Amino acid sequence: xxxxxxxxxxxxxxxxxxxxxxxxxxxSKLCDELGLQPTVFYRWQKEFFENGAAAFEVKGRSDQxxxxxxxxxxxxxxxxxxxxxxxxxxxxxxxxxxxxxx
Numbered sequence: 001x002x003x004x005x006x007x008x009x010x011x012x013x014x015x016x017x018x019x020x021x022x023x024x025x026x027x028s029k030l031c032d033e034l035g036l037q038p039t040v041f042y043r044w045q046k047e048f049f050e051n052g053a054a055a056f057e058v059k060g061r062s063d064q065x066x067x068x069x070x071x072x073x074x075x076x077x078x079x080x081x082x083x084x085x086x087x088x089x090x091x092x093x094x095x096x097x098x099x100x101x102x
Contacts, residue, residue: 003035013044020045 008016016034019025020041031038 006035014048016041017045017048 016030016036020027020030027038027041030036031041
């Protein structure tokens with residue numbers, strides 16, 4: 001029977017990587033202790049170094065949170081669809097009237 005898979009938070013992953021990088025604990029010891037595959041550990045390490053620059057980037061303060069931007073985008077999308085639908089319905093009604101007269 002398999003063990004249930006453990007999902008680590010970002011903070012837990014960083015703490016595990018810190019133990020290896022700063023405290024010089026061997027990867028094999030960490031993996032044995034935590035029940036991790038070494039490939040998982042090295043994938044975390046790769047992601048950490050690839051995305052590490054993001055921690056130092058200056059984030060511009062936005063007046064609106066990302067959710068609000070998404071809501072505005074979706075509202076505009078709905079408005080466009082409503083316009084297209086209204087146009088199609090208008091053409092449908094006109095065509096129906098035209099065909100009804102024949």
